[in-house]
Amino acid sequence: METHGSVPQAERAKLIVHPDGRAEGTLGGGNLEARVTADALRVNPGEVRVVEYDLADLGMVCGGAVKVLYYRLQPVPEEQEFYRAVEEHAATGVPFVIAHAVMADEMRLPRLLIVENSVVARAGGTFPAEDGAISAAIELGSPEGRAKLSSPRGTIYLERVAPLPRLLIFGAGHIGASLARTAHDLGLFQVEVADERDELLQKVTQHGVRAHRVGPGFVGRLPALDSRTYVVIVTRSHVTDFAVLKQVLQQDALPRYIGVIGSCNKKREVFERLRTAGVPEERIGRVTIPIGLRIGGKSPSEIAVSILAQLVKVKNGLGAGDADE
Known part of the structure; x- marks a missing residue:
């Protein structure tokens, strides 16, 4: 608490x-x-x-x-219905707030599930200062916002629950597959992989990762993107890397992170090609090449760890840094 x-x-x-x-x-x-x-x-x-x-x-x-x-939770209908509602709303990807009221007499634990500005589920009896809790819930803007309110009958604790950020990996080869497995196992992201090769996608789905089959050469419609998505581009060649990157930068909403595997020389070449293609400079500046933090490893697993470390750094608001720092 x-x-x-x-x-x-x-x-x-x-x-x-x-x-x-x-x-x-x-x-x-x-x-x-x-x-x-x-x-x-x-x-x-x-x-x-x-x-x-x-x-x-x-x-x-x-x-x-x-x-x-x-x-101590009890297997009674009220408790089951409340946490079932929490589970259902968590699956929608829409942030919500859970409010707990710790009563002065500690005889019960009223709870509210608040979505946007409405209470959609409750448990534990009458909630004190419910209107105040709803108002405070609306003001919790950060992904993991918290608030504490006092009332004559007890203390109210509010916690905003946001969905896990989405990690979309283009390329299911050695590095992409290793990154997908590691990120999924750590539970830090909702992990998805896109590739044109069915046999590689089948392998990553065995680890609980969602797969997207794309067209040959990664040309054509790609999975939808939004501002909570982290994009890592590690396809089979520089040609397909560029094809994906160009399409990503043409989206209305840019992802939170866009990283492309490669060297500083590749960065100069890719950025020049993007400028020639008319991509705005502010969008080009959102691209990270090389990707990953410098840890000295060269194996696919070590590269995957360095990339994941950079993603966590960005997620926690510390910026990407550079692979060659």
Whole structure:
């Protein structure tokens, strides 16, 4: 719920503890997570519990403090319908807000699912200061915005949930396939791969990655793009790389990131060809060549890791940097 000082995880980190002690998610590991896991098993059905932990008391050198909200979910229709609605809205790709009201008496946990400016699902009984919660939800503009409101009956915590950014990889060869698998396994992006070769697409789909079959030479209609898409172009040749890049830059909405594999020499050649083709300079400036952060590796797997590191850097608002920094 809240953190003070140096702590191993950000506010609103979550941990699901199963009755057999298995856990999903993380509070940062270490003694804190072990203690919370053990304490969670002692929470009664429907019980709401708020506990503050001093990390120094747990032998953790970071020395801060955290406030943890415990709630034991019950297999009752109201709970099931609420979280089913959350799951359904998460699948739409539309951001939404979940509001929790921690009541002063800690007897129940009212919750709201807010989409745009409307409550679409609720659980836990009457929600205090509902209008205020909706107004605050509308103002949460950042992808992972959070807010805290106080009311005479308790404290309201709001969290904006945005869909994972989309990673669209053009090219299912060694580097593209390795990047797709790694990004998918880490759960940082919704991963899609586009290629003209069916046999390579079949391999990436075995790892849970969505595949797009495109026309020969990557000429023709490509998958739709938007501002939450990260595009990585690693096709089989410079010719097809350029064909894809040119089409990407002709889209109305440019992706968040556009990266093309290649050298600094390729960058100069590609940029000159784009200028000759009449592509505006501000659009050309959105293209990253070479791609990836400099980690010294040359294998497909190492190159994929360097590219993914750069994507995460951009996602976290730190800019792409250069592969040759």
